[in-house]
Amino acid sequence: xxxxxxxSTHPSIIVRPMTGADRDLDGALALSQAVSWPxxxxxxxxxxxxxxxxxxxxxxxxxxxxxxxxxxxxxxTCGIIIVSPAMQGRGLGRTLMEQMLDATGDRALLLNSxxxxxRLYESFGFHDVGTVHQHQARLPDSVPPLPxxxxxxxQASDLPAxxxxxxxxxxxxxxxLIEAFSRIxxxxxxxxxxxxxxxxxxxxxxxxxxxxPVVAATAGDARQLIHHFMAEHAGTFLRIDIxxxxxxxxxxxxxxxxxxxxxxxxxxGQRPAVAGEARTYSLASQSFG
Numbered sequence: 001x002x003x004x005x006x007x008s009t010h011p012s013i014i015v016r017p018m019t020g021a022d023r024d025l026d027g028a029l030a031l032s033q034a035v036s037w038p039x040x041x042x043x044x045x046x047x048x049x050x051x052x053x054x055x056x057x058x059x060x061x062x063x064x065x066x067x068x069x070x071x072x073x074x075x076x077t078c079g080i081i082i083v084s085p086a087m088q089g090r091g092l093g094r095t096l097m098e099q100m101l102d103a104t105g106d107r108a109l110l111l112n113s114x115x116x117x118x119r120l121y122e123s124f125g126f127h128d129v130g131t132v133h134q135h136q137a138r139l140p141d142s143v144p145p146l147p148x149x150x151x152x153x154x155q156a157s158d159l160p161a162x163x164x165x166x167x168x169x170x171x172x173x174x175x176x177l178i179e180a181f182s183r184i185x186x187x188x189x190x191x192x193x194x195x196x197x198x199x200x201x202x203x204x205x206x207x208x209x210x211x212x213p214v215v216a217a218t219a220g221d222a223r224q225l226i227h228h229f230m231a232e233h234a235g236t237f238l239r240i241d242i243x244x245x246x247x248x249x250x251x252x253x254x255x256x257x258x259x260x261x262x263x264x265x266x267x268x269g270q271r272p273a274v275a276g277e278a279r280t281y282s283l284a285s286q287s288f289g
Contacts, residue, residue: 018053027062038206079287108269131244154187171272208237214282
């Protein structure tokens with residue numbers, strides 16, 4: 001990573017690594033609130049613990065951020081790329097991206113882009129590879145369980161199998177992320193003939209609960225896993241981010257989770273190959289992938 005440096009468009013701006021100190025977390029929280037992102041302080045803390053971040057600071061205030069999450073030596077995702085509305089148009093996003101690319105080295109990089117950031121990311125060699133659709137709402141007070149569901153609550157002994165299945169479907173090992181989600185949330189699995197063929201995780205995030213990742217062999221299994229958490233968290237706010245080709249959008253909308261927005265998935269370099277029959281239907285988050 002390059003040393004902290006001032007930006008020519010505003011000599012008092014310094015780019016530096018993000019730390020877990022309250023000062024940085026509180027400043028980052030204020031930054032996300034300024035652009036109406038639903039992050040809590042704990043959401044920022046988890047994101048930083050699982051990866052790395054850079055902050056731009058001006059006159060003691062945090063005015064921009066970027067974070068990234070390495071999954072091995074060949075692949076990473078990046079996200080939470082925010083520039084304060086008062087500081088936009090000064091090259092902060094470009095400077096943060098340049099320094100982040102210095103830090104990630106030769107890794108292929110994946111991100112999910114808003115309309116506003118798309119042109120900037122294209123200029124760094126990112127190209128479109130798909131879409132992610134955000135579904136969310138407060139669920140009804142009662143969500144009946146599905147009859148004959150194959151889903152059960154995950155046990156601690158299931159964690160190694162969940163990690164392996166996620167790696168096969170994602171294309172890279174995310175052991176720290178899966179372990180962290182199991183600590184701060186809950187998981188459910190589908191097991192057939194003694195083999196775990198699908199799983200979903202759910203954790204506190206933003207306005208309520210977030211479901212993801214969801215990995216399954218079929219869309220039907222993915223629906224069962226998602227419905228498990230819809231029933232478990234009836235009456236609360238639930239969010240899920242699905243890939244554009246998941247085939248789950250209409251089902252989610254019909255079952256009370258309408259789409260509220262979408263982003264464009266972009267990659268720089270080549271994404272690792274996936275293996276096995278299972279695929280990722282719901283992301284861990286738009287930032288984590």
